[in-house]
Amino acid sequence: MDLTEHQSPPPLTVNDVEGVWSAVSDDGRLTVRADGSAELEGMTEPEVNCGQYTGQEPSTYTGPARWVFDTFPDESPGIRFDYPGPQGVTGKTCRIYLSISITDEYGTIGFLPLGPDTQYVRGASHPG
DSSP states (O other), rough: OOOOGGGGOOOOHHHHHHHHEEESSSOOEEEEEEEEEEEEEEEEOOSOOOOOOOOSSSSSHHHHHEEEEEETTTTTOOOEEEEEOOTTTTTTTEEEEEEEEEEEEEEEEEEEESSOOOOEOOSSOOOO
């Protein structure tokens, strides 16, 4: 009997998430730094009043964020990005989750549980 098939994967580390994550099918990009800071580019609005309207639907967010290890319900472990809501929405914190899967077959990939059906792949391991 193989007992390893039901074991949980080891917890994620900074080395697993640090770097530049690029969307496979659009221009979305996440820059994750070891100090907990991040830059989000072209992220589809995950909830109402959390994007910057650019004349296209859905709204997107580009700007700074902070990240922490977190798990979206019923998804693989990952990280959560927190960023301020748009101007005029005082005190609102917006969130984007990146669920991460690390396999021998596919390497490290991520996806946004609340976003479009897009995979993210990690590139450079030490962003500037």
